[in-house]
Amino acid sequence: MVYPEPIERLIESLSKLPGIGRKTATRLTFFLLNAKEGYVSELSRNLLDIKEKIRLCSICFNITDLDPCMICRDPKREGHILCVVEEPSHMMVIESSNPGRYRYHILHGVINPIEGIGPEEIKIEKLKERVIQEGIKELIIATNPNMEGNTTAHYIGEILKPCNVKITRIASGIPVGGDLVYLDPLTIKSSIDNRRDM
Secondary structure, three states: OOOOHHHHHHHHHHOOOOOOOHHHHHHHHHHHHHOOHHHHHHHHHHHHHHHHOOEEOOOOOOEEOOOOOHHHHOOOOOOOEEEEEOOHHHHHHHHHHOOOOOEEEEOOOOOEHHHOEOHHHOOHHHHHHHHHHHOOOEEEEOOOOOHHHHHHHHHHHHHOHHHOOEEEEOOOOOOOOOOHHHOOHHHHHHHHHOOOOO
């Protein structure tokens, strides 16, 4: 069935969102068509706001509407430690488990030669500048424990060797409440390799 052009255009736009196929886009379109005008106006304002008002923090590269962001402005955070993450969403996860403790540096990606992403395409050079300028004593590298995350962590370790900074990597392994029987061999190996004293 062919819908009127404005409906077709909205279905097409919504179906470009990640995880939204044509069927879901059609359902969302008809929800919006039947919604109150105030809701649709508010939604459209909010969509415009994230494009017009959200920017990257000039210090840590977090998404923010203020520059510097609230985390970089917080004087109570540890000033000599930086936690390095891939994306703003990763920073939010760490922040939720360690609120108000660390300052961050967000790379906005990882090294991935297959996709043509090298160190120049992410915020590694800016990280090196921060380490030197801010006198950072420790970097906690919290990239994902996959091939790209490990490659990125290793690269950061190599280029920052001359900077006399302690570089640590988040541990990976068995989750709390996990059962050894159901874990894959790489997770078990990582857990054993990252063991610590009791």
